[in-house]
Amino acid sequence: MYNTVVDKHIRITEEPSNYDKLDEMETLDIVANINNEDKKVAEAVECVLPIVAKVVDETAARFEKGGRLFYIGAGTSGRLGILDASEIPPTFGMPYDKVIGLIAGGDNAIRKAVENAEDDTEQAWKDLLEYDINSNDVLVGIAASGTTPYVLGGIADAKQHGLLTVGITNNPGSPLAQASDIPIEVNVGPEFLTGSTRMKSGTSQKMVLNMISTGVMIRIGRVKGNKMVNMQLSNIKLIDRGTRYIMEETGLDYEAAEKALIKYGSVKLAIDALK
Structure with a gap:
């Protein structure tokens, strides 16, 4: 079990923005500067591509043994995991219980913040146990800060039970990076709006999740050529x-x-x- 401690590592995601006096900027300057920061995201993700590829291959191998892919996170990170998981059945025709996204605070937290939910180190494993989680499964913890107790607790318990654990974080060297079997550390730098990790950090997380899930589906044969040949014919x-x-x-x-x-x-x- 993960024990909450005072974390003293450098939090890049909390560093001051490279821009000041946002409230005095012209609107075009605001959006242009946000766009300039967003241009850095793909370059940061490019630096971790070999690690992402390793996660894809490791996950695909476990899928062949009946394993599944789980995402856990809080706030924006949790919502992004749920978003990625929810697209797998319609896009690739997979059952809904093969890629599963869980968020601190449960489904109510998808739309509204649930107070203190992310601070519970034991709840993630309780949530996972509802799915009969086992050692063939892969658990991806998502936390821009790399310090979210809900995620850290889930990763710690999963490791004890023999699961492959992956940590997606935007703070290199964070507790999540150190705790995970395979850390994916995407350093996008300070946010345009100081500490607002729904911006560049969230964008980078979505890019990595897209790569993992799409890569796995390709590796296990759910794509032919460049076509979604197993998509659900729902409209x-x-x-x-x-x-x-x-x-x-x-x-x-x-x-x-x-x-x-x-x-x-x-x-x-x-x-x-x-x-």
């Missing part, structure tokens, strides 16, 4: 997209491709049957 737009995928792969006209898609229920099944 007219997606049926049209799937129909066009089949047309490209088989040479059928639109009407025949659409009939095949409806008959087989997925792009992949239709293409496999037609070929």
Whole structure:
């Protein structure tokens, strides 16, 4: 179990902004300066790509054994994990219980902050136990500061139970980085609005999560070429997209491709049957 201690490491995410007198700036200058800071995010993420690739491969290997991917976080970090997890079923046709996002304070915290929820070091593991979590699973803790007790407690308990643990943080050398089997430390520098980690830090987290989940889905065969051949056909737009995928792969006209898609229920099944 993680014990809360006074953390004395340098918190880059809390350092003063490189800009001052924001309230006196012209509006165009505000948005231009935010954009200038955002340009730094992709470069910071580029520095950790080999580590992200390692997480993808390790996670895919566990998926082949029946494992799952869990995200835990508080506030913006928790919401980003839930956002990424929620897109996996419609995009890749995976069950909803294969990539799961959990937030400190439960589902109510998705829209409204739940007081003191992130300070509970024991709650994350309690939340995870509801999913019969086991050593084949992967736990990704997300915390810009790298000090969130909810995340640190979950990572500590997961390690004790043999899970692979990954920490995504924007403070190199933070407690989360030190506690995780694989730390992903994305140094985006101080925020435009001092301490507002929903900005560059949050953007970098979303980029890394996109890479992890999309990379895993590609590695386990949920993508063909560059197409989402296992996507859920939940609306007219997606049926049209799937129909066009089949047309490209088989040479059928639109009407025949659409009939095949409806008959087989997925792009992949239709293409496999037609070929």
